[in-house]
Amino acid sequence: MTLEQILTQQVVAAAQALYDIQATPQQVQLQKTRPEFEGDITLVVFPFVKAARKAPAQVAQEIGEWLVANSQGLIAGYNAVQGFLNLKIAQHFFIQQLQEIAADANYGRQPENGKLMMVEYSSPNTNKPLHLGHVRNNLLGYSIAKIQEANGWRVVKTNIVNDRGIHICKSMLAWLKFGNGETPESTGKKGDHLIGDYYVRFDKEYRKQIAELVAGGMDEETAKKEAPLIKEAQAMLLRWEQNDPEVRALWARMNEWVYAGFDETYRRMGVSFDKIYYESNTYLEGKSEVEKGLASGQFYRRPDGSVWANLEKDGLDEKLLLRSDGTSVYMTQDIGTAKLRYQDYPIDKMVYVVGNEQEYHFKVLSILLDRLGFPFGKELVHFSYGMVELPNGKMKSREGTVVDADDLMDKMVEDAKEIYLQKSGDSNNIKQSQTISNEESNEIARKVGLGALKYFILKVDPRKNMLFNPEESIDFNGNTGPFIQYTYARIRSVLRKAGLSGEAGLLAERSFSESGLSGEAGLDSKELSLIQRLMEYPAVVRQAGQDFSPAVLCNYAYALACDFNSFYHDCSILNEPDQQKRALRLLLSQTVARTICDAMSLLGIEVPERM
């Protein structure tokens, strides 16, 4: 039972005994005592004031008195400030808590709930490399999956690759016309970037043609439809749909280039998938589902042959499912993908990590899946996150303002390396005396650079739009990933010096109990705060799961690191002469390191042993 649960019971009992009030647990409002007051945890007594018919301060006084008398030593004291009752919890309780936390290898994790959650994220198009928007998506998706796993779900991470359609035909066409047979091998360029270049090239040539047509007297709308390049691209798409061997072969070849590029980016970013679906394999399934729905009367056909769903009774309008020429749209494909997924896995909850610009789409998808009889349809979660904006607005590929994922990661790791070299060159810095190989320092720079990037993105509330300014580099000081990583590295350094590194980790726990420290040890206030912070962790993990919010974990990891740094500054660990205190501090440090590592792993951020 947690401290809050125990106290809640006791407060309910106190209200009953003192005022004959049947209090509900919701009326018992407990909060952390503000630092400027004496005490550990505070009861807000206002909810009892009316029924008690006494002044708030007096009610606080009386409840405090009662609790001290009836808590069997748990509550060591109290003070009442107006309607706030500040309770002092006996120190042995915290020491015991620390020992329990340290002994629990699964601290913060919920037991398995036996249910399966599928998390879709990333979902790239195969015509251009990943950019900053995908970075946010990938980091959120991966972290959400880890967080839900920690909350007891069996999670399947999935990706739907939009590998067919007019966009890839544009790249293919441009490559055929202007590519001179270039390949990733011949150019030394990542495949996704190579394809992206041809997508841009297509757009450039296409615009040129439009301009020429307009100059020749055509209006722009018509020119956009009549430009030879776009007609060729459309013809190519048609040949693709007709299974033309030549077009299919080129398509397969160029998509392979892109996948190789994506794989490299994903690997570097540290994200992965358990199952990948391709739109080229799912869109036909979608069509047949729509046709089934048509047969069962769920949908209807207009005279021009197009197929629609009427969503008016759900407060929406009509939605197109198949074009008049019989080809499928975005929605059709998502229905097909859902069907295949449901065949492949016993999905209890389906989560789509997709930007908030597609909220309408998922609202419709939910209704359609439900109508088609998919059990998870109604309950599907569109994890809708905000856009990444640049100082002058959205990223636009045509204006060249796209922040490339690979470039960004390069830059972050370079910056980290530079800072590392600068620090280790400083004669006052311990790093100079460390013997760290070039290999290890590169690995540190990789972890720190990526950690800075990931934390920067994950710490903001996913629902909100966020700003990224390419002119300003991402911080490595303050409320950042490296700050937390640094805290971890310092603890590991201390533990190494104490002979407690690596597998010998549990030594700390043993020496601690052998030392026989169990009574009122005279905990330092910094030690107390740290233990209380550690006690919050399971609730934080649960909250992050409920809210689908890695940001909640970021805030926690930062607060934990702050608390530790403050403790580290005030309290000597290795040089503490009192062996009991020393052992307690070692155990505390070790537990903090483990918790930091765990929280960071749920964010997909690695922590270095040294930095």
Add this chain to the structure above:
RNA sequence: GGUCCGGUAGCUCAGCUGGAUAGAGCAACAGCCUUCUAAGCUGUGGGUCUCGGGUUCGAAUCCCGACCGGAUCACCA
């Protein structure tokens, strides 16, 4: 226009299931390395929580209404 989301320090963001004097980081300024890693610690300055009503012991937080910003409402994905 309909719907949804947001507006908190110069900047980037917490806090929002109502609780004590609204918090961090960056930037600025001032201190702290003979002591476990100074990517750290301590301090100073900086606010009409967009505005106006309401609900109540109490509102940045909940409700209503303005204003500002964004998204969306395609035979695009």
